[in-house]
Amino acid sequence: MTTPVAVLGSSGSIGTQTLEIIRSDPERYRVTALGVGRSDLVVAQAEEFRPDVVAVADVDAAAEIGPRLPPGTELLVGEQSMADAARTADTVINGVVGFAGLSVTLATLEAGKRLGLANKESLIAAGPVVQRAWQTPGAEIVPVDSEHCAVHQCLRANEITGKVGVDDQVATIVLTASGGPFRGRTRSELESVTIDDALAHPTWSMGPKITIDSSTLMNKGLEVIEAHELFGVPINDIDVVVHPQSVVHSMVTYADGATVAQLSMPDMRLCIGYALAYPDRWAAPYGPIDWAEIGRLDFQPPDLEAFPCLGLAYEAGRVGETAPAWLSAANEVAVEAFLGGVIDWLDIAEVVDRSLQRWPGIVAESVDAVLLADQQARDAANAVIAERMG
Ligand code: MG
Numbered sequence: 001m002t003t004p005v006a007v008l009g010s011s012g013s014i015g016t017q018t019l020e021i022i023r024s025d026p027e028r029y030r031v032t033a034l035g036v037g038r039s040d041l042v043v044a045q046a047e048e049f050r051p052d053v054v055a056v057a058d059v060d061a062a063a064e065i066g067p068r069l070p071p072g073t074e075l076l077v078g079e080q081s082m083a084d085a086a087r088t089a090d091t092v093i094n095g096v097v098g099f100a101g102l103s104v105t106l107a108t109l110e111a112g113k114r115l116g117l118a119n120k121e122s123l124i125a126a127g128p129v130v131q132r133a134w135q136t137p138g139a140e141i142v143p144v145d146s147e148h149c150a151v152h153q154c155l156r157a158n159e160i161t162g163k164v165g166v167d168d169q170v171a172t173i174v175l176t177a178s179g180g181p182f183r184g185r186t187r188s189e190l191e192s193v194t195i196d197d198a199l200a201h202p203t204w205s206m207g208p209k210i211t212i213d214s215s216t217l218m219n220k221g222l223e224v225i226e227a228h229e230l231f232g233v234p235i236n237d238i239d240v241v242v243h244p245q246s247v248v249h250s251m252v253t254y255a256d257g258a259t260v261a262q263l264s265m266p267d268m269r270l271c272i273g274y275a276l277a278y279p280d281r282w283a284a285p286y287g288p289i290d291w292a293e294i295g296r297l298d299f300q301p302p303d304l305e306a307f308p309c310l311g312l313a314y315e316a317g318r319v320g321e322t323a324p325a326w327l328s329a330a331n332e333v334a335v336e337a338f339l340g341g342v343i344d345w346l347d348i349a350e351v352v353d354r355s356l357q358r359w360p361g362i363v364a365e366s367v368d369a370v371l372l373a374d375q376q377a378r379d380a381a382n383a384v385i386a387e388r389m390g
Contacts, residue, residue: 011039014095112138116275150249221313322373330355
């Protein structure tokens, strides 16, 4: 049987790796839809995979891409086109970057389909909205992020395949963090770090925004909020441990003290193949462990004084509603200001903290409410930065 798959955000890192693994098993998966913001890489992808539809969010790019698509491939244009493309498949890989990914998440879940989720904004900014869509019969989320994919696998050890309930005997979820480029540094050692220092990530090669988030541990804080939304575990029962080798991708500790961990060499294709094949296992080994190469595995607690963004994310996660959306938007503004040379690295947490104090308590009752919080948080963060500079 062939499973129809939609690959949205197909020109990005998750999208191209998804197509790479589907290419290796054309008997089992058929690409019904591809979607991009504006990249014309989608033309070559459509030529190879012959999807029914190609969605292009940017109208100008669509006008240029449309005539170059192979015959029989329908072009969908505009902001809602990716959500329409999602409805053509049984499994949707959402590798869309940014807020645009939320509409794909909601369309997939509301259609009662499987969502392989790599888009961060969906659960961080709009957790309560996504939860309601997720209640649709048949709707399923299999996380593609390495940590959450690991937790999903660890929960299966106790035959927990949905959300965690009170009887499930989960004590804590433990997310691992590489620690980023500043692992082991004290707060005073972080006073004078440069943009280039912060952009040098030891393990993963990623875009500048997420690499800075990794240097402040905000990335891990956002993943704590995502884990809470995905698995239903209270924020305070989600721990973070720094693990520089990035081989243990996360763990679940049960009530009896037993900890189940998922290990593999860092390779996103394992997570993508897992989301496609679940509950089966993908046949090709992505990230098998070379034990001689690893040698040792180290663990240390995170330093919340040097990396206050992690604590701020916990704070926003505990508050809930649109506080995580507010945190995430304020952080985006702060990171941009840092990358633009306007503020120092330590100021990122300071700006996020002061912005979070201005959260007006907006309830996350709809996508519009989330968008309003996002916009107001950006205004608040810009005001905080202006006050600091003035
Ligand atoms: Mg991650």
